[in-house]
Amino acid sequence: MKAHKESRLLREPTVAAAGVRLLSDALRAQGIAVIDASWEPPPEGAAPSLSRVAADLRRLEANERAVQAMIESKPEVVGVTTAGDALGLEPRQFLHSGPPLTWEEASGPLRGALVGALLLEGEAESPADAWEICERDRIELFPCHSRGAVGPMAGVISASMPVYEIRDEVNNHVTYSNLNEGLGKVLRMGSYSNEVIKRLRWMKTNLAPILDDAFKRHGPFDVRALLAQSLQMGDEGHNRNRAGSALFLREMAAHIAQCDYTNSEIAQVFQFIDGNEHFVLNMVMPTAKAAADASRDIPGSTMVVAMARNGTEFGIQVSGAGDQWFTGPANTPSGVLFPGFSDVDINPDIGDSTIMETYGIGGFAMACAPAIVRFVGGSADLAHQKTRQMYEITLAENPYLQIPSMDFRGTPTGIDVAKVVSTRILPAINTGMAGKEAGTGQVGAGLVQPPMSCFEQALVAVAKSGFEK
């Protein structure tokens, strides 16, 4: 110990500098080691807002209320219904992921998914026919979030599609998502080939009624408990749902087996779930949305309650600013591509699945899933670094969702736009990557960042709102 102490005194000093480079450059010129911290002053527009909200003690209380509401939400799957019944959709009305946009603004995978949905609804005879209907402005588009729903990737939900009904008894609130189709050539990635439509039809006629029946036998299915388990089993809940999907099947198998269908029809359901490591994604997403919705509309709160992308823009919503979207151009993810694809094939960021990061898991809980780095690219250490960084932009640690390798520390929960703007640390997001061209399907998986401007705009809006009721 003594030797160690002495040697520290004898070491040359290292200077850590933040802000303008004038000081640190001067030191470097004198041969002194300097580490520059990544801090930058907030941009001109956001700076006054940042000082204003930072100085307002009411924000602390508002954010505490917001994050506690998110943490204490306890969503459960109660059954499977249809989007027409539950969300009031007509045959030519479609939900999509992310903030609002028009057909003209839509990227390839969203256009492909809309073409497929028109075919599924029997509103078009062929892909060309469907395309023309869209071009002639004969469809209506709404964000999933505007109807209490979320959808991965293109997020297209049409009237006859089955949807999970998720109920949060704590807040007497209901959310929805469609059913996951599996990997590769699937509607949510923009594919609309015959196999895609055929699979979606089977999901309506067989999978949905069997699951609904099984949920009714089982009783409400506690999704937060499932997530808590799966985070201890190598999942991060967004891009890796292998444990969650297996645990779901384990718990539901006896109830599925008792449905009044033939052995072979039941076996098909098991085979379908076995073949899809992301099966529970469409249950955990509306769970995260239900939790985030519990934090909405708290005056003065700078906490993020939605992050979502439509393939063109990235948008966020903030508790203290109602349903307003704050958007910026969607970045293009980078990661590991499937064989046969290159960087030019990747569509800009798309999907409501960033609701998982909004809830404090996914990219925020990468430390749970060292194996994910082999899927999205990067090292096991990167996974821990990302998670550690996310504690700097969040308000709390979720005691129900823990990270075993960090000694069961709670996941970093409740993104504060004020913290994002002041630290310049952006939320870490794991994501699937869709092909740019309509009809391509999935091309890989990777990491992506939201544009900083969304957070700056949101901060300005909350500051302006001045905590009025």
Add this chain to the structure above:
Amino acid sequence: MKAHKESRLLREPTVAAAGVRLLSDALRAQGIAVIDASWEPPPEGAAPSLSRVAADLRRLEANERAVQAMIESKPEVVGVTTAGDALGLEPRQFLHSGPPLTWEEASGPLRGALVGALLLEGEAESPADAWEICERDRIELFPCHSRGAVGPMAGVISASMPVYEIRDEVNNHVTYSNLNEGLGKVLRMGSYSNEVIKRLRWMKTNLAPILDDAFKRHGPFDVRALLAQSLQMGDEGHNRNRAGSALFLREMAAHIAQCDYTNSEIAQVFQFIDGNEHFVLNMVMPTAKAAADASRDIPGSTMVVAMARNGTEFGIQVSGAGDQWFTGPANTPSGVLFPGFSDVDINPDIGDSTIMETYGIGGFAMACAPAIVRFVGGSADLAHQKTRQMYEITLAENPYLQIPSMDFRGTPTGIDVAKVVSTRILPAINTGMAGKEAGTGQVGAGLVQPPMSCFEQALVAVAKSGFEK
């Protein structure tokens, strides 16, 4: 960099000493920092053997062959048969865990399990009747290992019990284990109440034929691949098999659902598997045994091919010493007790499940399962320490079984008795704990160490064998 280098030169030296304390004490007397390594000279009996095997270069080659055979073994479940058919057991012949012993030497849980097995076989009318049959020496006992089988805890296998058939095509070798009953009041923990016997009967009439049928539909089930996955999902393969059991059910569900039984009978099977986080233990154990058997009978090899306990003694077998058991008194595990039990209720170490540590997982792969420390007691860091230590007494790293949190390093595989004796590091073992009194059942789970004397005896035996063919 420069500053760092200089400071190293300026630090006072620290001395690391091994062996007799005379030197290190003399240094300490002069105020010099000394770290004593835990090395001790091997005991009188083993010292000449250690020098002899250490000096013999043929040992390196023999151990390399032994550990490679273990690593390359690829066992698969091919079906479920009965112990009578597969192992030639008669109604009053019973297999048990660990090295050979008599009824008189048997501990409470083994006696309880034998009483239950006599009831199951219809050889006794009542527990008292069964007990008398045993006392009058009217039963025959054989170690599971002597018949190519392994059994957890008491490890009692009787003629009519169903057993998994595990085939290793690489070595054209077959091993067996009975089916796992679940937790709590179960035969393997020494319980023999009506519910225990009733459950065992249902396992014979329903579970076994349904599983056998499903395995035949599925084709050979690759258990090593299952283990590789589950180690990336928080299991260590001995005391935590939650991921493995869920993955097994996921993969087999469609095949189980197609069996020619009623929906309700099929549902019972799913419910049973869902209720048992250790369901696959009795598949992974004979898998580890098949792999360890592949390493047997290599002249001069000091590699362990079996570690097993019968509740009275701990025994090991070593590749270079045939089927000879090297035994010492079984230690009593310590860990986390179920409510209502105390330390005096814990039986000494029992079961063949240490075949998992023999195969390099279980206690050796605790770093995969930070959550296990909540079950067996200790901290998440302890799990990593244990695994790191195990590399010091093993011969290789298994490339098929990786530890994500250690950057996908292979599990420490192939225990070398020479390394154990020279480092004095004993294999780390996770284990269930049975109640001492016959009939009690499980009382908790914890950690335990084997007696060093087993390893010393084994080393002496291999040294004496002198590499003769």
